[in-house]
Amino acid sequence: MSGLIPLEACPFLLGEHPDHPGWNEWRLTDLTRYNGAVLGLTLLRFDNAERTRTRTRIFPKPHLTNIHNAIHGAVSMALCDIALFAGCTAILGKDIGHGTTLELNTHFTGAGDSEQPLDALTELVRETGRLVFGRGMVVQGEEVVASYSGIIRKPSRP
Numbered sequence: 001m002s003g004l005i006p007l008e009a010c011p012f013l014l015g016e017h018p019d020h021p022g023w024n025e026w027r028l029t030d031l032t033r034y035n036g037a038v039l040g041l042t043l044l045r046f047d048n049a050e051r052t053r054t055r056t057r058i059f060p061k062p063h064l065t066n067i068h069n070a071i072h073g074a075v076s077m078a079l080c081d082i083a084l085f086a087g088c089t090a091i092l093g094k095d096i097g098h099g100t101t102l103e104l105n106t107h108f109t110g111a112g113d114s115e116q117p118l119d120a121l122t123e124l125v126r127e128t129g130r131l132v133f134g135r136g137m138v139v140q141g142e143e144v145v146a147s148y149s150g151i152i153r154k155p156s157r158p
Helices: 034-038 073-092
Strands: 013-017 020-026 042-046 053-058 100-108 116-128 131-140 143-155
Touching: 034 042, 034 073, 034 116, 042 100, 053 073, 073 100, 073 131, 116 143
Parallel strands: none
Antiparallel strands: 013 020, 020 042, 042 053, 053 116, 100 143, 116 131, 131 143
């Protein structure tokens, strides 16, 4: 499922990942920034035929765990924020990746297993002239790790 939106329209979306068929890579071109340097490979795809929900995936590494060998809560929150931008960008078909998080609410419901990919399912709730509202869940298989909702202020255009 290559080509969520035209690559020139979004500098974060790099197209289908060769090792993960059906998944697009979502990253900054500068891998020394937080997304790449800390979270590592981040994948994105639509999660339903209507293209109204996306799935953003990261692969936990030991440095993303807490003393219980579970995924650190801050990592789950970071995934919520990135998934909100990535998902809403894909659903809208335009770049909002240069916007600003105004609000991010996260409710933890369980611990993330450090041995499984961590997925965030994102839905667009509403778009206005300056704002984008989204919500979703962080899951591993059928287990819900967290739920989230957030507001993004769209990027200003010169």
